[in-house]
Amino acid sequence: MNIIGPDTLVFGVEDTSACEQFLLDYGLSAVGGGRFEAMDGTGVQVCSADDQSLPAALPTGSMLRKTIYGVADQATLDALKVELGRDREVTVLDDGSLQVADDLGFVLGFQVTIRKTISASMEKINAPGTSVQRSINEIGVVNGAQPKPRSLSHAVYFVPDAEKAEAFFRDRLGFVTTDRFTKVGPFMRPAGSTDHHTVFFIQTPPHMQGCEHFTFHMGGPTEVMQAGSNLESKGYESFWGPGRHIFGSNWFWYFKSPFGCNMEYDADMDLHDDTWQAREAMPGADNSQAFLLQYREKWAPMGPPPKP
Amino acid sequence: MAAERWILCALEDIPNPGARGFDPLNEGKNSVFVVRQQGEVFAYRDRCPHLDGMTLPWKKDNYLNAAGQAIQCAAHGAQFNIETGLCTSGPCLGQYLSKLTVGVSSRGQISISKAELAGGE
Numbered sequence: 001m002n003i004i005g006p007d008t009l010v011f012g013v014e015d016t017s018a019c020e021q022f023l024l025d026y027g028l029s030a031v032g033g034g035r036f037e038a039m040d041g042t043g044v045q046v047c048s049a050d051d052q053s054l055p056a057a058l059p060t061g062s063m064l065r066k067t068i069y070g071v072a073d074q075a076t077l078d079a080l081k082v083e084l085g086r087d088r089e090v091t092v093l094d095d096g097s098l099q100v101a102d103d104l105g106f107v108l109g110f111q112v113t114i115r116k117t118i119s120a121s122m123e124k125i126n127a128p129g130t131s132v133q134r135s136i137n138e139i140g141v142v143n144g145a146q147p148k149p150r151s152l153s154h155a156v157y158f159v160p161d162a163e164k165a166e167a168f169f170r171d172r173l174g175f176v177t178t179d180r181f182t183k184v185g186p187f188m189r190p191a192g193s194t195d196h197h198t199v200f201f202i203q204t205p206p207h208m209q210g211c212e213h214f215t216f217h218m219g220g221p222t223e224v225m226q227a228g229s230n231l232e233s234k235g236y237e238s239f240w241g242p243g244r245h246i247f248g249s250n251w252f253w254y255f256k257s258p259f260g261c262n263m264e265y266d267a268d269m270d271l272h273d274d275t276w277q278a279r280e281a282m283p284g285a286d287n288s289q290a291f292l293l294q295y296r297e298k299w300a301p302m303g304p305p306p307k308p
Numbered sequence: 309m310a311a312e313r314w315i316l317c318a319l320e321d322i323p324n325p326g327a328r329g330f331d332p333l334n335e336g337k338n339s340v341f342v343v344r345q346q347g348e349v350f351a352y353r354d355r356c357p358h359l360d361g362m363t364l365p366w367k368k369d370n371y372l373n374a375a376g377q378a379i380q381c382a383a384h385g386a387q388f389n390i391e392t393g394l395c396t397s398g399p400c401l402g403q404y405l406s407k408l409t410v411g412v413s414s415r416g417q418i419s420i421s422k423a424e425l426a427g428g429e
Contacts, residue, residue: 013374014373014374014375015373015374018370018374022366022367060397061385061387061397062385063385158384158399204399207397207398207399207401208384208398208399210384210385212384234367235367235368236366236367237337237363237365237366237367237368237382239362239383255366256365256366256381256382256383257366257382258366258367258370258382260380260382260384260385261383261384261385262383262384296336
């Protein structure tokens with residue numbers, strides 16, 4: 001199954017204005033109708049919790065109503081319809097996309113991907129021992145920059161049965177497990193992506209089922225830091241980070257959000273293909289981050305400039 | 309006796325209904341929040357029972373859900389009863405926020421006990 005990755009996360013929320021402002025401050029662009037997009041067109045759909053067009057909420061009250069995956073082409077969509085139709089109802093929506101419930105009750109959508117090919121320079125660095133990446137006289141830091149999220153990276157789910165979730169995504173959707181936290185769950189990537197993970201499942205009690213966080217890719221660690229600092233300066237509260245993960249190597253910074261889950265920035269995630277051998281580690285601080293930094297308001301050792 | 313209490317703010321400084329967070333110990337993140345609901349005032353430690361050390365709001369002073377009828381932790385959507393601090397849905401279902409005794413002076417100043425705040429959670 002040539003699934004590329006998540007195209008859109010659909011939320012049903014009580015406080016639409018707070019959620020929409022949060023997404024704007026996060027850096028996504030409003031394109032109308034409650035839709036907010038990253039540079040490549042992937043994004044978040046904000047709906048009112050009582051919107052009758054939405055799939056029903058999980059019994060836990062999680063605000064995530066649907067995860068829409070982008071697939072490579074119509075042939076993949078047709079194959080998914082046949083495969084999933086073997087044991088469950090597959091609804092074809094007016095826009096041609098498929099809608100199904102997975103084995104844990106999460107509603108999934110599948111559509112020919114809306115991802116646009118983007119061209120944007122990544123963060124470039126220089127170091128002794130290598131050829132120049134960032135050109136002579138090219139400035140590395142723009143103070144006050146407001147970097148834009150590039151692409152919807154991944155979503156993480158609290159699930160009551162991580163093995164069942166992994167089996168469904170592996171056996172029915174063709175995802176591959178790239179790494180695993182023991183007794184927690186797998187990091188998985190779809191066949192059409194080399195990203196270390198577009199999904200991670202966390203085993204929890206049933207009353208927690210829902211979205212733990214979701215994330216957009218940024219152009220590099222400096223963009224993660226600057227975007228996160230911009231959120232901090234607007235009064236938003238950090239959940240975890242900034243830091244750098246070990247599994248996936250992605251830089252991270254998580255923020256609490258009005259979506260009842262965390263929203264993360266990431267950058268520079270490892271890429272893998274089918275030759276990769278999945279690793280396994282115990283969960284916990286030592287295995288989940290290479291280092292963890294902490295934000296504080298801007299400060300300078302020499303204090304403010306002298307008075308004229 | 310006043311030195312034994314942290315004066316947080318005037319009652320009028322909190323929206324009704326509404327909430328406000330405080331950092332009386334200058335820790336760089338809030339340790340206490342106060343909820344005002346009709347004629348009553350409630351104070352809790354600003355720590356979610358689900359995760360050690362985690363403050364509740366997604367943005368400064370946003371401790372209540374959209375309807376203003378429950379305290380919520382933005383990290384994973386936990387909801388708590390305003391009067392009792394009981395978690396009614398979310399990861400810490402059945403657990404309680406740590407309640408603090410709140411005082412309102414005759415001049416309308418809201419305060420909490422320094423000793424109670426310094427005590428264990």
